[in-house]
Amino acid sequence: ILNVEQSPQSLHVQEGDSTNFTCSFPSSNFYALHWYRWETAKSPEALFVMTLNGDEKKKGRISATLNTKEGYSYLYIKGSQPEDSATYLCALNAGGTSYGKLTFGQGTILTVHP
């Protein structure tokens, strides 16, 4: 059973603050790491698919880094806005016989206060 952990479980920040959270996964089983943003009553929205060690991806004010050797990924949000409030999920594609299957972390619930 793969164990994907996210921390913190929840986070409250003020508008304009920058923030980051962590996704940890077993480094021995890795094909790709996915980040999703999930707003209430909507579909999870894909943010990034990361595959290479040292990878860094950016989408507007959101960026992510990946360390496959030590088994973690960071998601950063610069200058948080209230519309960034959502649950951020990471998911591991372990490859091999599990190719295509995603193992999710519990998510980090971000609340940005105006």
Add this chain to the structure above:
Amino acid sequence: GAVVSQHPSRVICKSGTSVKIECRSLDFQATTMFWYRQFPKQSLMLMATSNEGSKATYEQGVEKDKFLINHASLTLSTLTVTSAHPEDSSFYICSARDLAGVRGQYFGPGTRLTVT
């Protein structure tokens, strides 16, 4: 692009009845769809992988006779919860992978099932 719909969004049913949930890829073809379940304060847990034209593959601990999956076309997969019981009350969400499979999975908005 890459929109997945799910219907119904919310359903309440009586214990012992069956409930069907539909998952559709609206603007792309999906040979593979996935069904997940989420209990309160827990992560999304994969239940089964649905492949168009073949039998679904169930994860360990998921009863295939209770959770019937049909993937009859490249744009539609259905999950039927048979003889539902209160412990089946949960949030069910589907996802679809595009034919190339390189962009991960696109998710529907989910279905909240309450069995009374």
